Amino acid sequence: MEQAQGVNVGLLGLGTVGSGVIRIINNHQQELQHQTGCSISVSKVLVKDKYKQRDLDTSQMTLTEDAADVLNDEKTDVVIEVMGGITEARDYILQALERKKHVVTANKDLMALHGKELLEQAEANGCCLFYEASVAGGIPVIRGITEGLASDRITQIMGIVNGTTNYILTKMVQEERDYEEVLAEAQELGFAESDPTSDVEGLDAARKIAILARLGFSMNVELDDVELKGITNVTTDDMDYCSQLGYTLKLVGLAKRTEERVELTVQPMLLPNDHPLAAVQNEYNAVYVHGEAVGETMFYGPGAGSMPTATSIVSDLVATVKNIRLGTGSGSASKPLHTKAIQANEEVLSKYFLRLQVKDETGTFDGLTSLFAKEDVGFDKLLQWPLEEEDPMSEVVIITHMTNRAAYERIYQELENMDVVLEVKSSYRVEGGQVS
């Protein structure tokens, strides 16, 4: 092997994450050289204002306000994109790849929307495109999945991959406070955006689960393949019932594979209290992976934050530099092995939690049980008790045995039309039992 020369890095963006990347590279030269066998330096940095005062030593690098200075520089080997946004970031990354520069990005929105195109472009140019920091900031889950893939077959990925919603749900259950109240507090504390839609409706989690599923199942799934349901309708009453029954309610991104057909969804789900994801609290993230050989593993850590994210980016940079020197080109798993195949409703198997208010009269229960029996869905757990003495009304909470979604949806529709059912208060999937 030829004597390795130094690797030059171009950086797009110099916010808190970009600054963190520079600090790590400056402070860990010896360790980086030890791991990669060559020196790494940041040569050019795209900034919005090159005259801005910064608490950072940039004397060894050129700051520029023109992306072309970074992208056209023949000496740049690797481009790190930490500017965020979609249109420009996509454009710059495509340009970098066309010019045979390897790319590291932390941009989950971009990877979820344009990952296929960008990975194909990287493959076509024999370049790496790494994006560890785009999912669960400080947790090396993409690397864990990629390395696992060499010797295992992943059958299921479940992730708590949105810190904002996990923070809200944790506070709701711990402090028995309503969604709206906790959301407002989270906004004050900076754990939730002023417009929280993308978090609380599950879109942010869906982007991440699409990225993980594409990689873990080696299949070109897209954001549109992820069924979405947010947490805005979750109540503390629901959570109370979950606790009574031994479950914890979490917003989970789920990717399941049966043979070569997959299911992708983000929705609030009940997890048994002893499931490792059930213990993930506050703004923390965790990704649970089931592989045929290794069984259950879980990666836990901070889902965001500038230093965790910068640490992930530098890990990707190390992997990129190793691959440059290995000549293994585009890295791993950019070309999917499997054709996309999404499960039909009849194939999606799950248990369900269902909470109803019913008329407390003779025959109510018989009506309910025969409806479930007709669809061959059994009860795993059942609670019932009276709500009003005068106008007899009961609350019924059911956890079903495993059933397919088509059957459950038929039951659900009939329930809404039944005279004795006053209201279907809530319905959630129950996951994380025996992995089938």
Next chain:
Amino acid sequence: MEQAQGVNVGLLGLGTVGSGVIRIINNHQQELQHQTGCSISVSKVLVKDKYKQRDLDTSQMTLTEDAADVLNDEKTDVVIEVMGGITEARDYILQALERKKHVVTANKDLMALHGKELLEQAEANGCCLFYEASVAGGIPVIRGITEGLASDRITQIMGIVNGTTNYILTKMVQEERDYEEVLAEAQELGFAESDPTSDVEGLDAARKIAILARLGFSMNVELDDVELKGITNVTTDDMDYCSQLGYTLKLVGLAKRTEERVELTVQPMLLPNDHPLAAVQNEYNAVYVHGEAVGETMFYGPGAGSMPTATSIVSDLVATVKNIRLGTGSGSASKPLHTKAIQANEEVLSKYFLRLQVKDETGTFDGLTSLFAKEDVGFDKLLQWPLEEEDPMSEVVIITHMTNRAAYERIYQELENMDVVLEVKSSYRVEGGQVS
């Protein structure tokens, strides 16, 4: 870079783990080639009886009962040791390294006892020596720590790294059954050895924590540096008090670093119920790592089992093959950066749980509080209630504020000599609060 040739692997041992390794290599040729850029095949295998019937396709490899056939084969690039034991395994690995063969081992006893010597031998010969499977079988924690090292500074490692003891403690707390009874059941079920000493006295966990600390702190710590206390005296009463106070009792391997001085211990500890390690149940393992940049991360998974272990070994093999092709030689972190420095008792800071039986008479409490006050140790939590009506006696449970071990040990000794203290029932460290 020259065109990569195939890599030949020699295997020492063909039990369930060795068979798993062969199965994975046979079944994942395409993925392995994709990741490493070259083909991998097992050429020679050391077995005890080469005529034994095996449920495994070994037609493409030579089975031998003579280790020299594997170690002297010039075509062998990598030797995988899965035979276990100390003396022979050490001897064979040293021979392999002398002959410039890279080595992968799953042997924690060997790495804990002779890791320093073996890693130095690997370094001297420019060879890799990887041992991911030696700690927490299926969990890529050594890789996580190694990669983290390139861009972060690890300050604390806490591990539930012994499946047997975690299984026993989980059952004790869940089923309120005594240690002896649960141990007997664990032995029947195969979760505990017929001689469980190495597990229940903490020696197995100590070996693993020594390996992790050596790596994470880049310091040549040894097994003898790990202070040991097992779980044989843990009672369900202790566990009840822990629950009441919001803690879970776990056997934890702890490695802490303050500046460049470290503390290493394995002992039963109280963890707050919301600490991620507190939720690790049954025979599962998890390693919690705190790094200055990334903050808290945790790796969770099966601590043992032949397929998880075989998967880890193949991951090491992939890393080895990459390093062969990179020419980065001995891999990472074999040469410690720091001189060994163990903390003195005065530097070891912790909270403590203490359970006493005291005479229920005037002045008892005053005596206790002034003893703690003398050492400047405050109470974080305190429970007291009467045990006997006739012969007045109380049980007192204390959780202290943070103190140093020297002060705590002085208090403990005085308590044992105090007239009003009938018995010191138990004493545990409390960890996992704010990381200092």
